[in-house]
Amino acid sequence: xxxxxxxxxxxxxxxxxxxxxxxxxxxxxxxxxxxxxxxxxxxxxxxxxxxxxxxxxxxxxxxxxxxxxxxxxxxxxxxxxxxxxxxxxxxxxxxxxxxxxxxxxxxxxxxxxxxxxxxxxxxxxxxxxxxxxxxxxxxxxxxxxxxxxxxxxxxxxxxxxxxxxxxxxxxxxxxxxxxxxxxxxxxxxxxxxxxxxxxxxxxxxxxxxxxxxxxxxxxxxxxxxxxxxxxxxxxxxxxxxxxxxxxxxxxxxxxxxxxxxxxxxxxxxxxxxxxxxxxxxxxxxxxxxxxxxxxxxxxxxxxxxxxxxxxxxxxxxxxxxxxxxxxxxxxxxxxxxxxxxxxxxxxxxxxxxxxxxxxxxxxxxxxxxxxxxxxxxxxxxxxxxxxxxxxxxxxxxxxxxxxxxxxxxxxxxxxxxxxxxxxxxxxxxxxxxxxxxxxxxxxxxxxxxxxxxxxxxxxxxxxxxxxxxxxxxxxxxxxxxxxxxxxxxxxxxxxxxxxxxxxxxxxxxxxxxxxxxxxxxxxxxxxxxxxxxxxxxxxxxxxxxxxxxxxxxxxxxxxxxxxxxxxxxxxxxxxxxxxxxxxxx
Numbered sequence: 001x002x003x004x005x006x007x008x009x010x011x012x013x014x015x016x017x018x019x020x021x022x023x024x025x026x027x028x029x030x031x032x033x034x035x036x037x038x039x040x041x042x043x044x045x046x047x048x049x050x051x052x053x054x055x056x057x058x059x060x061x062x063x064x065x066x067x068x069x070x071x072x073x074x075x076x077x078x079x080x081x082x083x084x085x086x087x088x089x090x091x092x093x094x095x096x097x098x099x100x101x102x103x104x105x106x107x108x109x110x111x112x113x114x115x116x117x118x119x120x121x122x123x124x125x126x127x128x129x130x131x132x133x134x135x136x137x138x139x140x141x142x143x144x145x146x147x148x149x150x151x152x153x154x155x156x157x158x159x160x161x162x163x164x165x166x167x168x169x170x171x172x173x174x175x176x177x178x179x180x181x182x183x184x185x186x187x188x189x190x191x192x193x194x195x196x197x198x199x200x201x202x203x204x205x206x207x208x209x210x211x212x213x214x215x216x217x218x219x220x221x222x223x224x225x226x227x228x229x230x231x232x233x234x235x236x237x238x239x240x241x242x243x244x245x246x247x248x249x250x251x252x253x254x255x256x257x258x259x260x261x262x263x264x265x266x267x268x269x270x271x272x273x274x275x276x277x278x279x280x281x282x283x284x285x286x287x288x289x290x291x292x293x294x295x296x297x298x299x300x301x302x303x304x305x306x307x308x309x310x311x312x313x314x315x316x317x318x319x320x321x322x323x324x325x326x327x328x329x330x331x332x333x334x335x336x337x338x339x340x341x342x343x344x345x346x347x348x349x350x351x352x353x354x355x356x357x358x359x360x361x362x363x364x365x366x367x368x369x370x371x372x373x374x375x376x377x378x379x380x381x382x383x384x385x386x387x388x389x390x391x392x393x394x395x396x397x398x399x400x401x402x403x404x405x406x407x408x409x410x411x412x413x414x415x416x417x418x419x420x421x422x423x424x425x426x427x428x429x430x431x432x433x434x435x436x437x438x439x440x441x442x443x444x445x446x447x448x449x450x451x452x453x454x455x456x457x458x459x460x461x462x463x464x465x466x467x468x469x470x471x472x473x474x475x476x477x478x479x480x481x482x483x484x485x486x487x488x489x490x491x492x493x494x495x496x497x498x499x500x501x502x503x504x505x506x507x508x509x510x511x512x513x514x515x516x517x518x519x520x521x522x523x524x525x526x527x528x529x530x531x532x533x534x535x536x537x538x539x540x541x542x543x544x545x546x547x548x549x550x551x552x553x554x555x556x557x558x559x560x561x562x563x564x565x566x567x568x569x570x571x572x573x574x575x576x577x578x579x580x581x582x583x584x585x
Contacts, residue, residue, distance in 0.1 A: 016041065018033060020296065024293070026150065026292070028292075031134055031137050034130045038066055041109075045068075048112060051065075055180070057134045059160045062134075063179055067128075068112060069084075069125045079187070085314045086124070086127060086187050087190065088129070088187055090193070090195065091103070091132070092131035093270065094136070094165075096154045096156060099295045100195025100284075103303065108126065108128055124310050134176070136159050139156035140153050141154075149292065150291055151292050159176060165180075167448075169268050169273035170483075170487060182416060184274070184418075188279070190321065191306060192270070192274040194281075197285065197287070198247070199288055200288070201353070202354055202356075203287070203351065205244050205248060205287060205351070207242075207284065207285065209244075209283070210245065210282070211228075212225070213278075215262065216264055218278060218320070218327065220320040224317055224320050228306075231309060232306065236302065258381075259346060259382035260349065260382075260383055262342070263340070266486070269283070277479070279321065286299055289373075329477050335393060335395060339391040339493055340389060341388060341390045346383055347385070349380070349382070352377075352379075355372040356370060393485050398577055399475040399477075400476070401433060401467065401474075401578070405570065407470055410472060417487070419483070420475065425469060426469050426580040427469050428467040433572040434573035436568075438569065439458045439567075454497060456569075488571055505566075512556055512561055
């Protein structure tokens with residue numbers, strides 16, 4: 001009996017310090033350290049911490065999360081029952097940018113020991129993913145981040161499958177992403193915090209914190225988001241930090257005079273993905289040219305501020321989210337902005353930089369910028385913070401329909417994203433729905449994240465379509481309707497169509513021989529005055545006239561054998577739920 005007692009005492013007294021702390025912030029540990037600490041925390045803090053495995057990487061490594069609560073609120077069901085806000089923060093989505101891992105372990109230990117934010121874990125449940133990109137973390141080396149000051153070695157940006165996880169939130173290709181999204185939608189955190197290290201220019205600012213809803217999104221959430229962000233910045237400044245509310249890259253590469261922008265990116269990125277779910281998404285970027293010790297402390301301070309403010313304002317924040325959910329599920333959200341851009345309106349911004357010279361390189365002929373970080377300067381540069389909607393989708397009154405040919409894999413995507421759908425349990429006769437036919441389809445010549453992207457032009461129009469048994473019905477009235485629109489509206493930059501999942505439907509598969517079209521064309525012109533008038537009008541266009549394939553296509557599109565489904569997007573919209581639906585999933 002003595003040995004187990006001594007072992008328990010040893011575990012309780014173990015400092016739970018990381019290699020980063022032990023080395024004076026010169027090094028960071030391998031993933032084996034994460035596994036060891038994930039086991040050790042619950043042993044030291046029984047009933048207050050859980051170590052969960054929420055997935056397995058393609059290379060066979062466990063994906064781990066620590067859940068911490070001083071009163072044992074350690075499951076999604078328990079948090080929901082108590083009305084407990086959840087803050088989920090993750091490190092290592094880009095595993096060379098590993099500040100979040102070491103900051104998170106450091107902070108979590110001090111929270112549980114009562115050394116930091118006493119009592120906060122009785123008001124907030126913290127979910128900590130030390131490393132999201134685990135396989136990339138183990139591609140370890142000293143030269144993975146050449147413009148980053150420490151640690152001595154670190155992981156790699158992308159996964160073992162060479163996927164950039166912070167471009168994968170909507171398309172969800174990576175097994176790691178599927179696992180993480182299921183974790184997210186299970187916990188439904190009020191705040192989802194993604195911890196990075198920025199690249200780019202040399203300057204004095206040491207962190208940027210981008211958060212939405214703040215400028216876009218539900219009004220009540222925006223108001224609270226602005227208040228919280230402003231208070232967080234005041235707190236950070238009081239600790240000697242120089243925070244920025246925007247990503248610190250210039251409008252023109254390596255040209256500070258071009259200014260900076262406040263941007264709202266598409267939901268392929270972490271924080272905008274969670275904002276599209278009508279929750280708070282936060283992107284934290286420490287500055288790569290600051291020493292590792294400074295960056296880890298900065299990350300910790302941001303997390304401390306977010307946890308403290310969430311605990312203090314939890315009822316107001318949860319009420320705003322509840323109101324946003326009620327608005328969405330009642331069908332009151334009638335349109336979604338799919339893309340934003342900045343107007344040309346700007347104001348001067350005092351940016352803390354360094355003296356620099358910018359001139360053409362005799363080697364590359366590109367502009368070459370050289371910073372002198374011994375000479376701080378304040379640059380007065382233009383700040384473009386006003387936004388305008390570029391593309392807005394009007395939502396269907398009912399929802400979207402996915403024909404059986406694509407129902408299987410689309411259902412998996414919808415489930416991963418926490419979206420509800422039903423199946424039609426019987427064949428329905430042709431029903432008037434909205435369909436989208438592309439008038440132009442352009443394939444991107446090079447791949448992006450393994451996909452050949454597609455852009456289309458066209459519009460929704462009503463026409464009858466059969467609805468076979470097994471068709472999916474996805475109601476628009478659900479809490480994360482903005483995400484649904486981003487997935488299924490074809491013109492959106494992160495739609496499944498734009499990522500190339502439906503490319504086959506925009507490739508011509510059937511044809512008519514030219515010797516068959518020639519007599520058909522002559523007969524058509526002789527017998528159909530409307531076609532003849534359209535032909536003569538087209539001949540006024542020099543580009544059409546000198547293009548034999550375009551001339552031929554004019555007649556092919558009017559031949560009875562023409563494929564009526566060519567350029568038809570195989571997702572429809574409906575004003576009402578169809579008959580014969582199976583239970584909601």
